[in-house]
Amino acid sequence: MQKVNTLATALLFAIGGSLAVAPVVNAAEKCPIEKRQSKAVGQSSAKKVQKSFEAYQEGNIDEAMAVLLEASPSDPFDKAYIARMLGNFYAEKSQMGTALKYLKQAVDADILGGADHAATLRLYADLLIQERKFKETIPYYYAWMEFTCKEDPQVYRRIGIAYSELKEWDKVLEVVDKGLSISTKPDKGLYQMKLTAYFNKKDYNNAVKVLETMVPLFQQDGRLWVQLAQFYLMTEDYEKSLATYDLAYKNGFLETAGNITRLSQLLAQNGSPYRAAKVYEKHMKSGLIKEEERTLSILAGFYHNAKELKEAADYYGKAAEIGNDGTLYLKQARLLTLREKHKEAIPVLKKALAAGDVSEGEVEFELALAYLGTKQYKAAYNACLKAAKDDKTKRTAKSYLAYIKEKARIYNVSL
Numbered sequence: 003m004q005k006v007n008t009l010a011t012a013l014l015f016a017i018g019g020s021l022a023v024a025p026v027v028n029a030a031e032k033c034p035i036e037k038r039q040s041k042a043v044g045q046s047s048a049k050k051v052q053k054s055f056e057a058y059q060e061g062n063i064d065e066a067m068a069v070l071l072e073a074s075p076s077d078p079f080d081k082a083y084i085a086r087m088l089g090n091f092y093a094e095k096s097q098m099g100t101a102l103k104y105l106k107q108a109v110d111a112d113i114l115g116g117a118d119h120a121a122t123l124r125l126y127a128d129l130l131i132q133e134r135k136f137k138e139t140i141p142y143y144y145a146w147m148e149f150t151c152k153e154d155p156q157v158y159r160r161i162g163i164a165y166s167e168l169k170e171w172d173k174v175l176e177v178v179d180k181g182l183s184i185s186t187k188p189d190k191g192l193y194q195m196k197l198t199a200y201f202n203k204k205d206y207n208n209a210v211k212v213l214e215t216m217v218p219l220f221q222q223d224g225r226l227w228v229q230l231a232q233f234y235l236m237t238e239d240y241e242k243s244l245a246t247y248d249l250a251y252k253n254g255f256l257e258t259a260g261n262i263t264r265l266s267q268l269l270a271q272n273g274s275p276y277r278a279a280k281v282y283e284k285h286m287k288s289g290l291i292k293e294e295e296r297t298l299s300i301l302a303g304f305y306h307n308a309k310e311l312k313e314a315a316d317y318y319g320k321a322a323e324i325g326n327d328g329t330l331y332l333k334q335a336r337l338l339t340l341r342e343k344h345k346e347a348i349p350v351l352k353k354a355l356a357a358g359d360v361s362e363g364e365v366e367f368e369l370a371l372a373y374l375g376t377k378q379y380k381a382a383y384n385a386c387l388k389a390a391k392d393d394k395t396k397r398t399a400k401s402y403l404a405y406i407k408e409k410a411r412i413y414n415v416s417l
Contacts, residue, residue: 033151040115047073047080054087067091082111086122093125098133105129109142120150127160136164155181155189162195174199188219197229206236224255231264244268251281259291263300270304279304279313295325302333311337319350328353328360335368344375363392367399370406379410383417 043051050073058066070088075081089105092098105126108114114122123146130139143161147153158181165173178196182189193216200209213230220226227250234243247265250256256265262285269278282301285291302317315337322330331354338347351369354360367389373382383406389399410417 034149035116035120035151038116038119041079043080043083044075044077047075047084051084051087063091063094078111079113082108082113086114086118093129098129102126102129102133120146123149131160131164136167140164153184155185155192159192159195162192166195166198171199171203190220206233209233210237224250227255228261240268240272244272262291266304270307275304275307276310279308279310295321295327298324299330311341326357328357331357332360332365332368339368339371342375344372347372361392361394363389363395367395370402374406377413379406379413379415380417382406383410
C-alpha cells in the first residue's frame with residue numbers, strides 16, 4: 003500500500019478555516035455528498051486551525067500538532083474537523099495507531115462537509131488496510147462509495163485485497179467482477195486477484211479461463227504465458243501446455259532452468275525427444291541449467307529416447323563420474339555395447355562394479371557380452387559364471403554359458 007502523501011498536497015485551507023479537496027464526480031442526483039453542505043469551523047477553532055496550518059507550512063509538524071492538541075472545541079463539527087487534521091498529521095509522522103484513532107472520530111461524527119467527509123472516509127479505509135486491519139476496512143470502503151455515489155475499480159481492488167487476506171475467495175471474485183465491469187481499460191491487478199481466488203478454491207478450470215483472457219490483453223508479460231502453461235498442466239491438458247510453453251520459449255519468456263526443463267520434458271513426452279535434448283543442451287551450455295549429475299542424467303535420457311546413442315552414452319558417463327554412480331555407468335556401458343563399442347564398455351563396467359549400488363549380476367552379464375565382443379572368451383566365461391549366481395541374471399547367464407563354451411572351442415581357447 004502506498005504511503006500517505008504529504009499533507010501539503012492533500013490539504014488546502016481557506017482563510018475561514020474550511021477545507022477544500024478535488025471535486026468529486028457525482029454518479030446520481032441527490033447523492034449524500036451533494037446534500038452535505040460545507041461549513042467553516044467556529045471562530046475560536048479557526049484561529050487554532052490557521053496557526054496550526056501555518057506551522058505545518060513552515061515544516062514544523064510537531065508544533066502544528068501541539069496547537070491542535072491544545073484546542074478544546076465543544077462544537078461537534080469543530081471536534082471532527084480538528085480530529086481529521088490530527089489524523090492526517092499523525093499519518094504523515096507514521097504514527098498510524100494514533101492517526102486511526104483521530105480519523106475514526108472524524109468519520110464516525112459523520113458531520114464534515116461533503117468533500118471533507120468523503121476524503122476522510124477514503125483515507126481512513128486506506129490506513130486500515132495498510133495496517134492490515136482487513137475486516138475493519140471493508141465497510142468503510144463501501145461507505146465511501148455509498149456516500150460519493152461513485153464506484154472505483156481501485157476501491158474494489160482494495161476490498162478484494164482485504165477479502166483475499168481473510169481468505170474469503172467467493173467475496174474476492176464478487177468484488178473483482180464489479181471492478182472489472184466498470185474499468186475503462188484492462189486492470190491486470192484485478193485479473194491477477196481473480197486468478198489467485200480460483201487457484202485457492204482449487205478451481206483450476208476457471209483459473210485457466212482467466213489466464214486465457216489475460217494473455218491476449220497483456221501479451222508482453224511473460225509470467226502470464228508461463229502461468230497459463232502451468233495451469234494447463236494442472237488440468238492435464240498437455241497438448242495446450244506444450245504449445246503455450248513453446249510459444250513462450252520462442253518469445254523469450256522462459257528465463258529459468260525450471261521452465262526450460264518443463265518445456266523439454268513436455269517435448270520428450272509428446273514425441274520430440276531430440277528437440278528436447280537440443281533445447282536442454284543449449285541452455286546447459288549457456289549456464290542457465292547447472293551442469294551436475296541430475297541435469298546431465300536428464301539430458302542423457304532425452305538423447306537416449308531420441309535414439310542418439312553416442313550423445314546419450316557420453317552424458318550418462320559425465321553424470322556417472324560426478325556422483326560415482328554405478329547405475330549411470332551401467333547405462334553408459336549398455337549403450338556402448340549397443341553401438342558395438344565393446345572395448346570401451348569394459349572399463350566403464352568395471353567402474354560400475356567399483357561404485358556399487360548396482361546389481362552385480364547385471365554388470366557381470368554386460369561384462370560377459372563385452373568380453374565376447376572383443377573375443378576374450380575366458381574372461382567372458384568367468385563373468386557369465388558370476389552373473390549366473392545372481393537371481394536377477396541367473397537364467398539368462400546360464401543360457402549363455404554353453405554359447406561361450408562353443409565359441410571358446412572353435413577358437414581353441416582353454417576355459
